[in-house]
Amino acid sequence: MKLTADYHTHTVYSDGKSTLSENLRRAKALGLAEIGCTEHGFSHLFRGLKRRELPQYIRELRAAERETGIRALLGLESNILTESGRCDLTERDYANFELFVVGIHVLVNFPKMHDSRLGLGSWLRTQLHARPSRSLVRETTRAYINAVKTHPVDVISHLNYCCFADAVEVAKCCRDYGTYLEISSKKEHLSDEELAKVADTGVRFVINSDAHSTDRIGDCALAEQQIARVGIPLGRIDNIDGKLPSFRLARWREEHL
Numbered sequence: 001m002k003l004t005a006d007y008h009t010h011t012v013y014s015d016g017k018s019t020l021s022e023n024l025r026r027a028k029a030l031g032l033a034e035i036g037c038t039e040h041g042f043s044h045l046f047r048g049l050k051r052r053e054l055p056q057y058i059r060e061l062r063a064a065e066r067e068t069g070i071r072a073l074l075g076l077e078s079n080i081l082t083e084s085g086r087c088d089l090t091e092r093d094y095a096n097f098e099l100f101v102v103g104i105h106v107l108v109n110f111p112k113m114h115d116s117r118l119g120l121g122s123w124l125r126t127q128l129h130a131r132p133s134r135s136l137v138r139e140t141t142r143a144y145i146n147a148v149k150t151h152p153v154d155v156i157s158h159l160n161y162c163c164f165a166d167a168v169e170v171a172k173c174c175r176d177y178g179t180y181l182e183i184s185s186k187k188e189h190l191s192d193e194e195l196a197k198v199a200d201t202g203v204r205f206v207i208n209s210d211a212h213s214t215d216r217i218g219d220c221a222l223a224e225q226q227i228a229r230v231g232i233p234l235g236r237i238d239n240i241d242g243k244l245p246s247f248r249l250a251r252w253r254e255e256h257l
Contacts, residue, residue, distance in 0.1 A: 001227075003220045005239045007036035008077065008101060008157055008182060008208035013057055014039035015047040016212040020057075021064040024072060026217040033244065034071035035217070036099045036208075037061055041078040043088040045107040049076065054096065075099025077157055079108045082115050083139045085146025087153075094152075095257055100249040101182075102147055103157035104140070118143055122163035132164040140165040145173045152248035155180045155206060159198075161189035167198050175203040178248055180238065185223040186210035196230045205232070206239045 009023055010016030018026075020037060027035040039049035039057075049057065058074060065072045074097050078089035087102055106123045110116045118140055125132050144165050147153055156174060159181060160167055167190060174181055181198065183205050190198065199205075207223045209216050220240075227237070238245040 001220070001224055001234060001240050003030075003032065003207060003218050003240055004242055004244060005032055005034045005036070006209050006211065006218050007073070007075070007099060007155060007206055007239065007245075008038050008184075009035060009211045009217060010039060010077075011037065013049050013053060014044070018214045020060050020072075021067060022214050023211070023217055024064040024068040024070050026214040028068045028070050030218040032070065032218055034073060036073045036075045036101070038075040038077040038099060038101045040105070041076055041088040041108075043079050043081060043109045044105060045109055047107065058096070073099040075101055077101045077103055080104050080118065080143050080147050081108065081110055083118070083143045083146070085143060085148070085150045086111070087147055087151055089151075094249065094253060098249065098253075099155075099247065100151065100153050101155045101157050102151075102153050103161075104143070104163045106162065118163065125164070126162045137164050137166060141169050144170045148173050148177050148179050152252040153177075153179045154245075154247040154249055155182050155208070157182045157208070158184045158187065158189040158210065160194075161187060167194050168201060171198040171201040171203040175201050178246070180204055180206045180245060182206055182208045183223045183227065183237075184208060184210050185220045186216070188222065188226055192226065192230050195226065195232070199230065199232050199236070205237045206245055207237060
């Protein structure tokens with residue numbers, strides 16, 4: 001198994017250690033066809049990409065792309081903010097962005113205190129090894145599903161990492177709407193048993209590094225080990241062995257721009 005592209009990477013513009021140029025040079029050295037540059041979303045406290053930084057970010061990204069010859073997708077690891085699926089990457093941003101990754105995070109400026117249950121509330125339960133309430137699981141599941149239904153989401157990042165949802169129901173929605181589930185090579189966010197049940201839905205996957213430094217760009221070792229243990233067919237993974245995914249945001253842009 002050889003990774004074709006890595007669609008989840010960070011730089012100094014969020015909480016990464018490397019520059020865009022360094023990440024793209026590393027991708028070229030590894031022989032990747034393309035790379036997704038996905039800083040944390042605009043509402044992420046302290047670590048998110050700032051809207052005022054976006055013009056400079058785009059200039060640096062395109063310069064690095066010209067320098068290396070590697071295709072770079074301008075993306076965002078957007079935050080899900082509400083049970084209704086609201087995200088901090090909005091339709092007014094789609095003209096600039098090429099890759100729509102979403103996840104649930106802790107240090108986020110949620111619209112209302114209740115919404116913070118999705119991030120901070122779930123994280124606290126994780127740290128305390130406390131069982132989540134049924135209502136929290138329902139709310140988190142609906143947040144993922146509504147985000148996929150109402151936005152052209154390309155990839156769900158680290159599903160259920162420090163949060164609680166019905167992963168099978170989320171996977172079914174992703175299958176039906178053409179959104180990929182990430183198998184992270186940074187952390188195993190689903191147990192082998194959970195991933196096996198998710199795979200049984202027929203959802204399609206991408207492997208991502210969630211790299212925060214150049215040495216982790218293109219690293220798929222942890223994911224490869226779990227895939228082998230669970231027995232996920234490699235034909236269901238769309239960014240390996242020369243394959244490239246078909247992304248929803250790209251289709252939206254073709255139809256609307």
